Amino acid sequence: MDAILDTEGKETSATHGAYRRLREMILTGELPPGQKLKIEQLRKLLNTGASPVREALSLLTSDMLVERIxxxxxxxxxxxxxxxxxxxxxxxxxxxxxxxxxxxxxxATWEDRLVLRHHHMKRAGQNGSHDFEDAHKAFHLALLDNSKLPLLLRYCSQLYDLNIRYRYLAAGGSSYKKRNIAAEHQLIMDAAFDRDADAATRHLIDHYCRTGEYLSSQMGS
Amino acid sequence: MDAILDTEGKETSATHGAYRRLREMILTGELPPGQKLKIEQLRKLLNTGASPVREALSLLTSDMLVERIxxxxxxxxxxxxxxxxxxxxxxxxxxxxxxxxxxxxxxATWEDRLVLRHHHMKRAGQNGSHDFEDAHKAFHLALLDNSKLPLLLRYCSQLYDLNIRYRYLAAGGSSYKKRNIAAEHQLIMDAAFDRDADAATRHLIDHYCRTGEYLSSQMGS
DNA sequence: ATGTCAAATAATATCGATATTCTTGGAGAT
DNA sequence: ATCTCCAAGAATATCGATATTATTTGACAT
Known part of the structure; x- marks a missing residue:
């Protein structure tokens, strides 16, 4: 039930399917913040039983996307x-x-992974928002996953998702792209290739803080 | 279902009760690491239905105390x-x-809380392991909770629990106490009272690293 | 003897229904 | 008019049973 990487679109269990769908709906704002999530309602919406819904909601509680009262x-x-x-x-x-x-x-294998993710992100960025968001997350996690620190990665992934939610809420998920995001990504990756940790982290944090300022300015609601 | 603070021993729902009990059993090693957790078995042990058990296990998954396959x-x-x-x-x-x-x-109110927690910890330390562990956690979280950063606190609490598990596994949960833990706590608290962040963090990290070294040396199993 | 496949067994995942619990709306009293 | 208390309604939490899925056992062929 890890959110780090979806090996494939295996909707094997009803629980897992409900989890993925509800997660999506909360991240994109289709289920707005603070909204009561009634079992019966979701059961019908997802066309499944109450148990999978309950269990999916329990799982989302760990991701801090759902609160249990x-x-x-x-x-x-x-x-x-x-x-x-x-x-x-x-x-x-x-x-x-x-x-x-x-x-x-x-x-070298890490560099290869980064190049690949970066390429995928650029390709996806041309068409639409949803594919781009997936590729964007994959790229950022690829930057981090060579740390071989699974707990840390889990937290980063979780926080990434919590953050992306604000992006969707603030601007429909894509309007911030007018900034030259691609260049910022390139800077981070190049610094990583140079093994220049200071520069890489500086660019990464800049990247986040800029997005942060933009979103902060949009807030108030 | 937060693990930060238990206002009282309200075992209102069967799910919550199962959660608390299972959590305890995993932390103390009563349910050893890697052990298969069969629903039917736990259902009988906890004297409840399968649904609360399943839901409790889902919740523990978020705490990284249980893995779902x-x-x-x-x-x-x-x-x-x-x-x-x-x-x-x-x-x-x-x-x-x-x-x-x-x-x-x-x-001032933070200082009051710290003094209180510290006192409770000293008192509990005299008799046995279990009460002491609770008080010890409460003290450490009290050090942090004035940050008013709920996500960060949640992570700290989670990691505290993951760590305490190793203490129980390595030494039955109390043998490391031969070191003068009380003095270390006093140092941290005094530095906090002096608003000396550098000294406080230094003492805190020392505190953890010493325990860490001790436990590391005990590992191998 | 060993490896492979199929049936039997055990466990999980899911469903439908029931018992609790909370919330809401209104009647009566101050 | 406002507050309190009680009853009706709605939603949750839980249970017992079933269907689905994995694992083990044993027979058969090599």
């Missing part, structure tokens, strides 16, 4: 400027740690 | 030296961030 059901996690700023803070902290560790372990 | 049930999370070292690394990183933020927000 004891004896009173579930609701989509609320949003706030405060929460957003904490996410940004933690991401900067944790991703710096992960990126530095990745660079320490740098080798 | 798709379509093949659950098992207690495995342990490894690698995992232990990552936990230590992340704790040092995250708790430093949290403690510094706590000190920035320092005020």
């Amino acid at each position: 004891d004896q009173r059901g579930f609701k989509a996690a609320p949003v706030s400027k405060c929460n957003f700023e904490e996410i940004l803070l933690l991401r900067c902290n944790l991703e710096e740690t992960a990126l530095r560790a990745s660079i320490v372990n740098a080798d | 798709d379509q093949r049930g659950f098992k207690a999370a495995p342990v490894s030296k690698c995992n232990f070292e990552e936990i230590l690394l992340l704790r040092c990183n995250l708790e430093e961030t949290a403690l510094r933020a706590s000190i920035v927000n320092a005020d």
